[in-house]
Amino acid sequence: MNNALFVGGIVPMTTVDYPDHISAVIFMQGCPWRCIYCHNPHLQSILLTESLPWEDILGLLRERIGFIEAVVFSGGEPLAQSMLPMAIADVKRMGFLVGLHTAGTDPHMLTRVIPLVNWIGFDVKHSFGEYHLITGVKGSGETARRSLEIVISSNIDFEVRITLHESIEMSLLLDLFKELSDMGVKKLILQKCRDKDEFVVEHPIFSDRLILEDVSKYFDNFYIR
């Protein structure tokens, strides 16, 4: 087990990464998955030679007490880091709310940290049986499903986001929406996929208003981003 924290970057102040609160975002280095549309490929490898020192990050956050209300752990994939519980505890002790952006790559680590987390943005990639088509990793759908069940049963505030790659079959997508609703997801956000040049490659569902209206009925809150 690696006893270092690998941090790829930090945004010291943002209004869009934690609902209704000004936050800082810490981008953790490393992710076990290889999504075909990943926009942070530089954060995928854990082999970062120049991680930002954790003490420096805590110092920066200390200077922002009173200006920001929350700290969001993003990535990469925060759950991939063995020292994440310590990092979250450090931030919590400073009085900040804690947010977690995760794809649920490690249910065991999620179980460890979730008691300290106030809000989760959970990324779903595909129908759980076909996850590997996006992540490149067999079994990733079962892992993500287990993690989502942990989030739902924790009763903390969360939202599910799906980046809709054009390759996802409509029938599988409609089954996925129903499954998420049955599992207890109340807030769903559909995100348009961008290619490596930042051009939107729109999934056909976005031009079908009737289907979108139907999908919206499954959830208390339903947004398109």
Ligand code: SF4
């Ligand atoms: S889970 Fe997130 S960080 Fe990891 S490869 Fe997929 S999009 Fe990139």
